[in-house]
């Protein structure tokens with residue numbers, strides 16, 4: 001589902017954020033990506049979304065080689081990939097409903113279909129009763145659930161998360177991980193970048209570790 005083939009990324013200014021990184025993530029796998037701050041985790045996720053381009057090597061997502069992917073095809077690729085950020089990136093002047101509806105409105109869905117899908121996503125994250133609230137009235141864990149609902153509302157094949165439990169206490173973090181597991185159980189391929197070793201070491205999924213831009217461990221997969 002996701003394949004990196006000797007991918008290197010050098011930023012303007014010369015910093016080499018990824019060095020010849022190769023790995024494969026199978027369809028319907030759930031994988032954790034760990035590594036110190038600055039190890040290259042966010043860069044790796046950005047390459048999958050074509051928010052950055054590799055300096056060398058190639059990235060394949062769902063059978064598409066992203067090298068030379070024309071700009072007009074990037075929105076369709078991004079609809080196949082849901083993304084969850086640590087700081088939620090919610091719009092604080094819109095309701096919970098409107099935040100989750102945004103990707104569907106952009107994609108041109110009819111209002112009736114938008115309502116149906118937004119409520120299905122809210123139901124999955126356990127926030128059906130909060131659709132009219134403003135994000136500021138929600139707890140940190142609830143805001144993160146809104147971010148997850150927005151990421152899955154387009155029914156993506158792939159879910160990427162960048163430090164999704166960064167600001168949450170251990171109990172809420174475990175709940176958020178459980179939500180990701182539930183999406184994985186219904187067929188979504190999940191990749192989660194996380195520092196939270198105490199949480200992810202307890203879970204039965206492959207862990208890939210980046211150190212200074214290089215993959216140092218990928219048990220069960222390609223090192």
Ligand SMILES: Nc1ncnc2c1ncn2[C@@H]1O[C@H](COP(=O)(O)OP(=O)(O)OP(=O)(O)O)[C@@H](O)[C@H]1O
Pocket residue numbers: 011012013015016017035036037038039040041042043044
């Ligand atoms: N746009 C950019 N221009 C120049 N250097 C960058 C850019 N983005 C990231 N870097 C550098 O590349 C390296 C890897 O950054 P990246 O954000 O991928 O790390 P990370 O593992 O996600 O770190 P963190 O856990 O702190 O978010 C860092 O040294 C960073 O300063």
